[in-house]
Amino acid sequence: xTSSPPILSVSDLTFAVKKKLxxxxxxxSVRGEVxxxxxxxxxxxxxxxxxxxxxxxAVLFRGAASRLSRLPKEGxxxxxxxxxxxxxPRGTYQLIIKEVEYAGSGPLLQRLHELKIKLQGMGxxxxxxxxxxxxxxxxxxxxxxxxxxxIQDILYVLxxxxxxxxxxxxxxxxxxxxxxxxxxxxxxxxNRHALCxxxxxGRGGGSLEDLWPFNEVCVAEAIHQSKIPIVSAVGxxxxxxxxxxxxxxxxxxxxTAAEIVSENTAEHLMRLSKxxxxxxxxxxxxxxxxxxxxxxxxxxPLISSPYALLGVHQQKLDMIQDDLTQGIKQVxxxxxxxxxxxxxxxxxxxxxxxxxLLKQNFAKSRREITRAYLEQVQVRKTxxxxxxxxxxxxxxxNVLERGYSIAFHEKNDSVILSKDEVQVGExxxxxxxxxxxxxxTTEKK
Amino acid sequence: MSEExxxxxxxxxxxxxxxxxxxxxxxxxxxxxxxxxxxxxALITSCQKRLAEAEAKIETLLKNREGNLILNEEGxxxxxxxxxxxxxxxx
Numbered sequence: 001x002t003s004s005p006p007i008l009s010v011s012d013l014t015f016a017v018k019k020k021l022x023x024x025x026x027x028x029s030v031r032g033e034v035x036x037x038x039x040x041x042x043x044x045x046x047x048x049x050x051x052x053x054x055x056x057x058a059v060l061f062r063g064a065a066s067r068l069s070r071l072p073k074e075g076x077x078x079x080x081x082x083x084x085x086x087x088x089p090r091g092t093y094q095l096i097i098k099e100v101e102y103a104g105s106g107p108l109l110q111r112l113h114e115l116k117i118k119l120q121g122m123g124x125x126x127x128x129x130x131x132x133x134x135x136x137x138x139x140x141x142x143x144x145x146x147x148x149x150x151i152q153d154i155l156y157v158l159x160x161x162x163x164x165x166x167x168x169x170x171x172x173x174x175x176x177x178x179x180x181x182x183x184x185x186x187x188x189x190x191n192r193h194a195l196c197x198x199x200x201x202g203r204g205g206g207s208l209e210d211l212w213p214f215n216e217v218c219v220a221e222a223i224h225q226s227k228i229p230i231v232s233a234v235g236x237x238x239x240x241x242x243x244x245x246x247x248x249x250x251x252x253x254x255x256t257a258a259e260i261v262s263e264n265t266a267e268h269l270m271r272l273s274k275x276x277x278x279x280x281x282x283x284x285x286x287x288x289x290x291x292x293x294x295x296x297x298x299x300x301p302l303i304s305s306p307y308a309l310l311g312v313h314q315q316k317l318d319m320i321q322d323d324l325t326q327g328i329k330q331v332x333x334x335x336x337x338x339x340x341x342x343x344x345x346x347x348x349x350x351x352x353x354x355x356x357l358l359k360q361n362f363a364k365s366r367r368e369i370t371r372a373y374l375e376q377v378q379v380r381k382t383x384x385x386x387x388x389x390x391x392x393x394x395x396x397x398n399v400l401e402r403g404y405s406i407a408f409h410e411k412n413d414s415v416i417l418s419k420d421e422v423q424v425g426e427x428x429x430x431x432x433x434x435x436x437x438x439x440x441t442t443e444k445k
Numbered sequence: 446m447s448e449e450x451x452x453x454x455x456x457x458x459x460x461x462x463x464x465x466x467x468x469x470x471x472x473x474x475x476x477x478x479x480x481x482x483x484x485x486x487a488l489i490t491s492c493q494k495r496l497a498e499a500e501a502k503i504e505t506l507l508k509n510r511e512g513n514l515i516l517n518e519e520g521x522x523x524x525x526x527x528x529x530x531x532x533x534x535x536x
Contacts, residue, residue: 164497169505
């Protein structure tokens with residue numbers, strides 16, 4: 001017969017565990033080494049208590065922390081007093097610490113210390129054995145994680161300093177099981193194939209456990225045996241590992257490591273470019289001054305003015321030119337006159353010229369004829385006037401003025417020539433020079 | 446880097462500085478200056494070449510599952526060009 005256990009919800013189970021655990025471990029003391037310590041802005045301190053085989057999350061709340069004479073730090077071996085608590089949202093349990101009692105350095109630090117003394121005794125840290133770093137490394141090797149910050153920091157620094165570097169990364173794990181073996185093998189690989197001139201071995205900051213591979217003997221040995229000079233860059237400035245002591249140079253950070261290996265090259269490149277600009281400047285200055293000298297020369301009267309050299313000749317030339325001009329002018333005038341004479345001669349032979357001459361002659365004759373005619377007219381006119389005077393002297397009316405009268409028949413206006421024509425009593429008209437009278441004949445005699 | 450090359454570097458610098466000094470002197474003709482400058486320029490270029498490759502070369506070694514390097518036919522390690530990916534945490 002089988003009995004199936006009751007089905008619980010996760011919360012039910014967690015609550016049950018919580019109740020049981022918290023009741024059972026309401027007050028306890030636990031001994032362990034502090035690692036992975038994180039101090040939050042809230043003032044709470046979280047860390048892991050560990051020994052060789054196990055680890056336990058621990059929290060020191062702000063209130064409890066403030067009552068401590070000394071705060072725990074990484075690697076501290078301590079006895080913590082407090083209670084177990086289950087953190088339901090995550091299903092984890094942790095030690096809530098109320099009091100702390102320190103018990104000296106932890107085993108990891110102890111091991112580190114022991115190894116350090118041992119290797120120092122073997123002369124691995126000796127300054128005389130450090131290899132000098134190459135001044136101008138052509139290829140820079142890096143042993144680190146391909147995804148970590150170290151390679152990025154190194155590349156950032158190198159890229160900023162100069163563009164023409166050659167970097168070879170040997171990607172490795174830098175924490176956890178097998179990391180030490182990978183790092184060891186990577187260093188050996190670089191050496192076996194002589195892949196680079198200098199090697200940076202490192203990782204970013206972390207807990208003592210995180211950095212531990214760099215405290216392993218195998219890594220220390222690989223660094224010690226490397227023919228390629230090694231710069232270590234493990235953790236932060238305050239972290240020291242065995243690798244740092246064995247390495248030919250310890251850089252406090254990966255960025256510094258990159259600066260150290262590229263320092264000379266960058267400096268020399270800068271020096272070269274400065275030299276180049278200096279040379280160029282000097283050359284430019286010289287070209288400029290040569291140009292100025294040339295310009296000054298150009299201003300010399302002998303060069304600047306063509307007259308200085310050619311003046312005399314120019315003047316002579318001018319004079320010759322004047323003479324020539326004068327001569328040509330004379331020839332021209334003479335020729336002109338000849339031409340004019342010829343033209344006139346020719347002109348004279350023209351039919352129009354003959355016609356003109358004839359016209360002129362004709363006009364002259366005409367004028368003479370007119371004058372002669374007018375003279376004749378005048379002569380005739382004078383004669384006519386004389387005749388007119390003579391005639392006027394013969395006019396009967398002029399006789400009347402001298403006292404003569406003319407008698408007309410009153411009836412028919414005929415002149416009475418004889419007394420016989422008139423009867424007594426007949427009326428007569430008698431004309432005087434100044435008028436007429438009608439008279440009556442009274443008698444005949 | 447060999448001792449000989451370092452020497453050559455120093456020699457190059459000495460020569461460069463001598464050239465600079467000469468060019469700064471008054472007596473050098475422009476023609477001579479141009480010749481000197483050409484010499485200096487060639488020296489600088491060769492030094493720069495020796496100090497740095499023309500282009501950055503960033504490589505990563507290729508490894509098999511066992512963590513051994515993958516070698517080509519000549520026995521040299523195979524590489525691939527490397528571009529770092531954004532890191533999420535310190536490792």
